[in-house]
Amino acid sequence: MASSTRWIRDLPAGAADEIDAALQAVRRKGLAWHQITRADFPLPTLDALFEDIAEELENGCGMVKLRGVPVARYDEAALQQIYFGIGTHVGAPVFQNRRGELMRGIRDEGGDLGQRYGQIEGKGDGKPFLSSYARTLSNGRLRFHTDRTDVVSLLCVRQAKSGGVSKICSSAAVHNAFLQRRPDLLEVMFQDFWRSRLGEESDKAETVYPLPIFGVRDGRFTSHYSLTYIEAAELVPGVPKLTAAQREAIDMLMALSEELCFEMTLAPGDIQFLNSHVTYHGRTPFEDDKAAGQDRLLLRLWLSMPNNRALPAGHEVLWGSIDAGVRRGGIAQVT
Template sequence: MSSADYLQGACVWNGVDMYDNPRWVKDFPPAVLDEIDLAVGKSAGIAWAEIDRDNFPLPSSKAFFDDVREELENGSGMVKIRGLDVGRYDHEQLRRIWYALGRYLGTPMFQNRRGELMREIKDEGAGVGAKLYGATVDASGKEFLSSGARTLSPGELRFHTDRCDVVGLLCVRQASVGGVSKLASSATVYNEMLKRRPDLHALLCKPIPRSRFGEEAGGQYVTYDLPVFGVRDGKLTSHFSLTYIENAQLLSNVRKLTDAEHEALRMLLQLAQEQCFEMRFAPGDIQLLNNHIVYHGRTAFKDDVTTGQDRMLMRLWLSVPNSRALPEDHAILWGDVSGGMPHGGIAQPATPCVT
């Protein structure tokens, strides 16, 4: 399959499809919920990061999680799991449950250079995200936040992907206003751009300069080149975060994008908005997304602590055992590009980064 071929299959969808055919919505089997309850008690005293399948047994869960992984890799690329009553558990119990579910689905990967395997996504307050993940200034002198810093603010998040096969979010609390999840099929965006503007599509199949600014520090180089669209064995991978592309453009030693490349990136975001659908989390909802074929964003939100409506999600980055093989040139970001092998996540700093 060449980059000029249209993608096929259940990964190609638009927002209307998802509303009309909620194949991606799954409920925990009652037996699995009962086993979670039992395992929470048995694992008391075990740190959440030490939880595994042996000390958190869910013997009835295999068929369910196999079905979830199949939908993620060979279906729509997204799953919402309902049924977990988060109000029954304290914070540490929820950490154990969520990490256990991640271990049943795949291998948790590092989410930042500080080695975090689980991250709470919430409004950390002014300046906290910038301190943790980094900030710089743009050409006009305005503060430019890293992608990680933006995640820990209440502001809108543009469509993007994370550096892992599957990103998982467990909603513990929802905001009083906003915080709506926006999802779009990157395969649909790929096809629509190929149909409408094949000239711009071709540009996104070629290398685009990226920065490892903030959370991606720890790689061998501060900057790297990677296409937005890559296809191997008929399967797409689209790694996209405009923040890293924009930051690379602020660096003096990086190739400047052409007007046509800027137009292609704008069109990608326009198509994602056109083809997306919106989903608001309820407490207990679990959202799982295959980053290779789904872009995700978020509307701005406002918390109300007095009513207990202060948005907090627990996030895992997972490498899954049924993952697709990636194009060879994606090794600079993903490491091992073989199918089914642990890859992705943030490299942990051993030596200083160089340009």
């Protein structure tokens, strides 16, 4: 895959002007970025491109890099409007946390991330256990994981001084490697692993649920995995601990993901789309230089896809609906 270009798409000539015209249209209406609908942001000559992207994500390789968004022309507020408008043409944006967040700026926020975004005190090493959400907003490494959405999308606005490279692995390839090398552990991956909703979904680690890492329905594969959520659940009294076989299976999953992954560098103006059902993604640590304008900034959307696959029974606990072609995923809202 690293030598293939099937996952790369470029905005055609004239697309920048069409995007700018759509931006001016929503500004004339006085719409905030989160109020924009597909009808508000017309991109008529790009519809075939967006349909092709959706097809590649669901029935192709599961990832796409779209190049050429003219980010240098605009400030961050305008880029939010543009990116959300483009997102509505690919899928339906869904909430990324319990407070109604539909778009998140991914940058190093530093400081007391755990207190702001979730942590568990009193671990054996004396350090607080940071939620997945807190880790995302640091400059540290992110382990391979999936997000709770059909497709996770990132628009690169600025690169870091160094690092911050995307790492991507096919979870279906990981499944096949298990099948070839350790079929006994493959069976374990279809068993329940307890996870905590700490961070995006809850401010308490005690809200837990069981779910297998691998699942199949109607011949279509899905994987949902974050070691951080599993580790957080293990810190909750009364939650079953991982068995020796489960620990061995997780170790193998992480090793295979490293073995089978490749790195994707995102340049300003690139949009990365990843199908969460068939890919894992991670990140290398990064270093910013704000004075030089090299402070990493990505804008993130979670998209429910109109052509999404049916999911196995039991996945309702995470996705809400498991039928194909329905809006699902994201984080339930606190009322």
